[in-house]
Amino acid sequence: MLLRHTPTEITERTALTINPAKTCQPIGAMYAALGIHGCLPHSHGSQGCCAYHRSALTRHYKEPVSASTSSFTEGASVFGGQANMLQAINNIFTVYNPEVIAIHTTCLSETIGDDLPQIKKKAVAEGKVPEGRYLISASTPSYAGSHVTGFSNMVKAMAGMAEPTGKKNGKVNIIPGWVEPADMEEIKRITGMIGVKTILFPDTSGVLNGPLSGEYKMFPDGGTTVAELKSTGDSKGTLALGEWCSADAARELDKQHKVPCSVLDMPFGLMATDRFIDALRTIAGVSIPDVIVNERGQLVDMISDMHQYLYGKKVALVGDPDQLIAMTEFLVSMDMKPIHIVTGTPGKKFEKRIKELTKEMGREVNVKAKGDMFLLHQWIKNEPVDLIIGNTYCKYIARDEDIPYVRWGFPILDRQGHQYFPTVGYKGGLRLLEKILGVLLDRKDRDDSESKFELVL
Numbered sequence: 426m427l428l429r430h431t432p433t434e435i436t437e438r439t440a441l442t443i444n445p446a447k448t449c450q451p452i453g454a455m456y457a458a459l460g461i462h463g464c465l466p467h468s469h470g471s472q473g474c475c476a477y478h479r480s481a482l483t484r485h486y487k488e489p490v491s492a493s494t495s496s497f498t499e500g501a502s503v504f505g506g507q508a509n510m511l512q513a514i515n516n517i518f519t520v521y522n523p524e525v526i527a528i529h530t531t532c533l534s535e536t537i538g539d540d541l542p543q544i545k546k547k548a549v550a551e552g553k554v555p556e557g558r559y560l561i562s563a564s565t566p567s568y569a570g571s572h573v574t575g576f577s578n579m580v581k582a583m584a585g586m587a588e589p590t591g592k593k594n595g596k597v598n599i600i601p602g603w604v605e606p607a608d609m610e611e612i613k614r615i616t617g618m619i620g621v622k623t624i625l626f627p628d629t630s631g632v633l634n635g636p637l638s639g640e641y642k643m644f645p646d647g648g649t650t651v652a653e654l655k656s657t658g659d660s661k662g663t664l665a666l667g668e669w670c671s672a673d674a675a676r677e678l679d680k681q682h683k684v685p686c687s688v689l690d691m692p693f694g695l696m697a698t699d700r701f702i703d704a705l706r707t708i709a710g711v712s713i714p715d716v717i718v719n720e721r722g723q724l725v726d727m728i729s730d731m732h733q734y735l736y737g738k739k740v741a742l743v744g745d746p747d748q749l750i751a752m753t754e755f756l757v758s759m760d761m762k763p764i765h766i767v768t769g770t771p772g773k774k775f776e777k778r779i780k781e782l783t784k785e786m787g788r789e790v791n792v793k794a795k796g797d798m799f800l801l802h803q804w805i806k807n808e809p810v811d812l813i814i815g816n817t818y819c820k821y822i823a824r825d826e827d828i829p830y831v832r833w834g835f836p837i838l839d840r841q842g843h844q845y846f847p848t849v850g851y852k853g854g855l856r857l858l859e860k861i862l863g864v865l866l867d868r869k870d871r872d873d874s875e876s877k878f879e880l881v882l
């Protein structure tokens with residue numbers, strides 16, 4: 426296999442990343458923008474960047490992803506991309522007529538120093554933006570941060586669309602962070618059952634998990650509407666799910682329009698979901714409906730029934746900070762041992778939080794922000810694990826080291842289902858647990874002696 430030669434000995438590296446555990450900022454910005462109804466993401470840079478961003482999302486979601494580009498060539502690369510951007514805005518509204526163009530920058534346009542707010546103003550002044558149509562923008566230089574940073578920056582730009590009327594709308598803003606379309610659907614199902622009126626933004630359900638209808642829609646039915654985004658400034662509060670993906674937008678609404686916010690963990694696993702449900706209950710001032718209590722009970726039941734197969738199992742994790750924090754807490758709560766944890770996104774507070782969450786395991790964990798999958802592989806070689814949880818690229822390590830593996834996170838390029846089956850909430854917890862148990866028990870069946878090979882567990 427490709428990684429056969431990964432050395433066990435770990436050398437300190439500061440200027441070299443091998444097999445990154447992240448991708449580029451504009452991919453996150455593009456994914457977030459697709460969660461606005463009638464929005465066309467626009468990549469301000471070369472065609473190659475845009476093609477890469479679109480294909481990364483298309484390969485994961487298995488849906489066509491439309492986006493436009495400023496199509497920089499040599500001239501724009503030297504003299505700046507303003508003329509290309511203005512022409513693009515004109516063409517896009519004339520040909521495709523989206524409600525919103527969500528512009529993100531690229532390494533090239535950031536290096537030139539293009540001033541997007543100024544270009545947007547010029548486009549409006551020159552009448553290139555029709556009445557009732559909008560431009561939003563985010564700065565997403567890919568030589569800093571990761572796809573998570575790009576996502577967060579674009580969601581913050583959405584918060585900038587808020588136009589408070591002074592009359593409260595009785596709703597709660599929920600910023601779900603970078604989760605699957607199915608997770609966004611599940612969050613809406615949960616809030617609906619509790620009886621909380623919400624504005625979920627962004628919302629890619631119905632955009633990137635739509636049915637095959639035989640009819641192509643450039644702008645699918647799903648997504649947060651412009652009217653909803655404007656109304657976020659009139660909401661009674663905001664729940665931001667995840668410090669890395671969602672908190673900046675929530676704080677922006679608080680700062681600009683006095684919409685109070687709480688930052689929670691993403692609701693993966695038992696305890697993070699408990700906190701999410703409790704926050705909704707408090708905001709709505711209602712009791713938790715029986716159906717949700719039952720779902721929680723089912724998750725607790727499965728954890729108790731299968732605990733013997735989970736207890737003490739060592740796990741290696743790779744992914745994005747918000748997801749990894751909730752997953753680590755979930756695994757520790759089931760007496761599993763997440764011992765190697767890597768994210769490609771920078772941020773020392775990630776390492777601090779993981780160390781706090783794993784304190785009760787009674788042993789040191791390997792954790793690194795701005796790490797890479799080469800390091801994760803080296804850690805695994807030094808201390809093998811029973812399970813790997815992470816994106817598609819883990820398959821190389823899993824095969825080389827013969828370790829059971831659950832695909833979870835972004836990107837997943839070689840399997841299906843992630844866009845349809847949620848992993849948030851109690852129901853999602855059941856799905857996660859089923860996947861984890863599936864690979865662990867398959868391995869047990871493969872390796873057990875005949876005398877231990879059980880039909881009934």
Ligand code: SF4
Nearest residue numbers: 449474477531532567
């Ligand atoms: S040049 Fe920068 S923005 Fe373009 S694909 Fe590469 S990392 Fe992403």
